[in-house]
Amino acid sequence: MKRTLAAGIAIWRQKGILWPFSMVIRAIKCAMYRVPRGLIVEPSQGCTGNCAGCHIPSQPVILNAEQLETWLETSPAKPVTIHFSGKHSDPLASPEINKLAETAEKNCSMLSVSTIGLGLKQAHVYLPVDRWIFSIPAATEKSWEILRGNKRFMEAIEAIRTVRQSSRAMVEVVLTLWKASVNDIEIFNQLAMKENWQHTKVVFGRFDPEGNHFGRLENIALDHKASPYILRNNSLTLEKDPQGCPLAGYLFLDATGTLRPCPFTGDESPHTATPNRESWNTAKDWVRQKRNREYPACTWCP
Ligand code: SF4
Numbered sequence: 001m002k003r004t005l006a007a008g009i010a011i012w013r014q015k016g017i018l019w020p021f022s023m024v025i026r027a028i029k030c031a032m033y034r035v036p037r038g039l040i041v042e043p044s045q046g047c048t049g050n051c052a053g054c055h056i057p058s059q060p061v062i063l064n065a066e067q068l069e070t071w072l073e074t075s076p077a078k079p080v081t082i083h084f085s086g087k088h089s090d091p092l093a094s095p096e097i098n099k100l101a102e103t104a105e106k107n108c109s110m111l112s113v114s115t116i117g118l119g120l121k122q123a124h125v126y127l128p129v130d131r132w133i134f135s136i137p138a139a140t141e142k143s144w145e146i147l148r149g150n151k152r153f154m155e156a157i158e159a160i161r162t163v164r165q166s167s168r169a170m171v172e173v174v175l176t177l178w179k180a181s182v183n184d185i186e187i188f189n190q191l192a193m194k195e196n197w198q199h200t201k202v203v204f205g206r207f208d209p210e211g212n213h214f215g216r217l218e219n220i221a222l223d224h225k226a227s228p229y230i231l232r233n234n235s236l237t238l239e240k241d242p243q244g245c246p247l248a249g250y251l252f253l254d255a256t257g258t259l260r261p262c263p264f265t266g267d268e269s270p271h272t273a274t275p276n277r278e279s280w281n282t283a284k285d286w287v288r289q290k291r292n293r294e295y296p297a298c299t300w301c302p
Pocket of ligand 1: 244245246247248261262263264265290293294295297298299301
């Protein structure tokens, strides 16, 4: 809530006095039509990380701006927020990112992008984005190398500097804790002070039963006392009974143009690839199922 408020205030300063009113009108319309207020969009299946142990498709599918526009036009209510993110992928890998951002910006009140911070190009800095979220898995070169299998830590730090210097958008840096970076919090806080990062957060990495990406069992930060996961009888489980759904207010549009309940559910859970009013109506029922955590992927959601 504090993060959302901070983002809202930062964006309000840029967008002018009337911005909150247009946002409230969008939010009311979303509530009236029972459409989630946020849409997470995966611009591409590609990634800029090339990390060890993470396998991306040899020919990553790209979401094009027309597909995004069609989904948005067929919705009974435009989203308040659109968030570019990835599922084992990174938005900056998309050659369509500029057009997607222009389309998104016209159709929402707040556009954010979440990136691993690698492969930043000069053109990315000028995307019409309200909020950048840089997600780093480690705060030292050593723990970075263990996790990513490369030496690109400083490239990510440099990308954050570049965006902070050149863009008026809010910039947030998130440290995701994994086994190799479980002791990085203090160093992260020192780095934040040195770099003058105004908005930071520390979160735990999420277990990925598919074994892709960092979320493999061997990477989970089980040693931390606040870890949401524990090993019970040699199998991983959430330590506490989870409440609700952390993404209840969002839907996910993946790079193939398929609408899903969230980035973690796959083909075993409901999804639709047809952008029309009926699909949006079907998606209304997903909210209750999400809140009740009825999908297989919900087992692993802290
Ligand atoms: S996996 Fe389930 S609980 Fe987690 S965000 Fe998706 S729907 Fe919500």
